[in-house]
Amino acid sequence: MRKFLFSCILILSLNHLSAQEMSLNKLDKMLTEISDSIVSHKSQWQFKIKQVPFICIADSLHNRMRIISPILDSNRITEELKTATLMANFHTALDVKYAISDDILWSIFVHPLKELTENQVLSAVSQVYYAHINFGTTFSSTSLVFPGNLSKKEKPKKKQKLLKRI
Secondary structure (H helix, E strand, O other), X not given: OHHHHHHHHHHHHHHHHHOOOOOHHHHHHHHHHHOOEEEEEOOEEEEEEOOEEEEEEEEOOOOEEEEEXXXXXXXXXXXXXXXXXXXXXXXXXXXXXXXXXOOEEEXXXXXXXXXXXXXXHHHHHHHHHHHHHOOOOOOOOOOOOOOOXXXXXXXXXXXXXXXXXX
């Protein structure tokens, strides 16, 4: 029994040691590989994938990282669209969320930097991308949807009808 426990502890500790922490350099290499164009400055990156703009900001001192994409001016969002967006944060946005800052609506992924895996970075970029392009229609970041009592009202079909005209 002791040998079995010792073996389990050894395997778990080796797995932990072999897992590499996400670093700014590793993140830079990954974002450079997946983007169509990129401008980087130390721990900040601006990049595009299929014409969708992204910003990634990382802080190794505080162990934080966020990937964000600006969607539209928040002054153009109707109350109905705000409600649909908050519901999407619960049901369809999954690991990303919609958020407003500096009068801009964003799709956003936030995570501790060191604990990020390469697969999580790829998933995060994908989800931010899909939350961006599906805003105003399905509001989905993946094909997975958490069911719930959404509303008896019909879901919005086109974002043009929900946006305030300038």
